[in-house]
Amino acid sequence: MGTVRHILQKKGHDVLSINPDATVYQALEQMVAQDVGALLVVNEGRFVGIFTERDYARKVILKGKASRQTLVREIMSEHPASVTPDDTVENCMKLMTQKYIRHLPVMEGNKLVGLVSIGDIVKYIIEEQKFIIDNLEHYITGT
Secondary structure, eight states, X not given: OOBHHHHHHHHOSOOOEEOTTSBHHHHHHHXXXXXXXXXXXXXXXXXXXXXXXXXXXXXXXTTTOOTTTOBHHXXXXXXXXXXXXXXXXXXXXXXHHHHTOSEEEEEETTEEEEEEEXXXXXXXXXXXXXXXXXXXXXXXXXX
């Protein structure tokens, strides 16, 4: 099984982020424009949390708040679960399953170096399985 580093080598290290003083509406606009389900919250270059579709659904809509007046800092998830580039894909799957989350910030020390989603994990596993199957087929057929 591969590591988060392998995923980031293919995917890249770019992350989409938003300032904690932005409104929830601004965050949603950015998420729709980028077709993503989460934004990392960064304040003065420092990673401070994550804002997800789930945060919006549970902490804005269901509580009767207005997304144009509510700030990201009010509803973001602080201190989210994270992984390092050396964590295994299997560890990511376990963590996501145990915590019921779909996104994991990737930290190297105190530095944010990427983000992996459940989609990234599934894509990696499918590609890895295809590689193994292709190699087995070549081995069996001798080609």
